Amino acid sequence: MILVLVGPPGAGKGTQAKLLCARFNIPQISTGDMLREAKRAGTLEKRYLDIMDSGGLLPDEAVISLIDRRTAEPDCASGFLLDGFPRTVPQAEALDQLLARGGKRIDAVLQLDVPRPLLEERLIHRRTDKRSGQIYHLVYNPPPPGAELEHRADDRPEAVARRLDAYEAMTAALLPFYEEKKLLHRVDGVGKPEEVTQRVLSVVSRPGSGGE
Ligand code: AMP
Secondary structure (H helix, E strand, O other), X not given: OEEEEEXXXXXXXXXXXXXXXXXXXXXXXXXXXXXXXXXXXXXXXXXXXXXXXXXXXXXXXXXXXXXXXXXXXXXXXXXXXXXOOOOOHHHHHHHHHHHHHOOOOOOEEEEXXXXXXXXXXXXXXEEEEOOOOOEEEOOOEOOOOOOOEEOOHHHOHHHHHHHHHHHHHHHOOXXXXXHXXXXXXXXXXXXXXXXXXXXXXXXXXXXXXXXX
């Protein structure tokens, strides 16, 4: 099962990814998480760090090589879910090529649809507990007392606007790319996480979309 989750920052990709991976027993591959991990470990090149912190997109080659190496690992043999990759058409083409090398193909591309004002509101109030990785919303899902909160540099208002603009400008071209291949499924991303998961599952479990 090879799934791709597409959606603007704040659409709930991370949350849905975790639920789907548990359900299908496949690893979640998030380029954003991999890059943040490299940043924490101090192994991310300075020029990439600056791009990330300002909310820009890294060059295609940089993320493609990350995905190439990660998907070759043994835990990806029976499938995986991509979250945050591909974001551009060249990345999507590179993904097709690297999958084709192993005789594989994408089963479904799921696009989480959330209106922009709601995304801004979600991102600007998003906080992560450094110790547990748990994500909170300062208003709707407030953290417990004592949580060690982190506000992602790219969740600050200027960076949020840039990331949403980048999503609209670049990823918009991805949707017709996958639509043409009949792989794209749009899912309403507004509502409780469990409700959105039910919508996603009804798509991937439908015959012909690579589900069960
Ligand atoms: P995310 O957590 O997916 O929003 O990713 C955080 C940041 O990592 C993005 O704002 C980009 O700077 C970088 N990044 C993650 N995935 C990609 C990608 N597929 N292409 C380019 N840059 C990426």
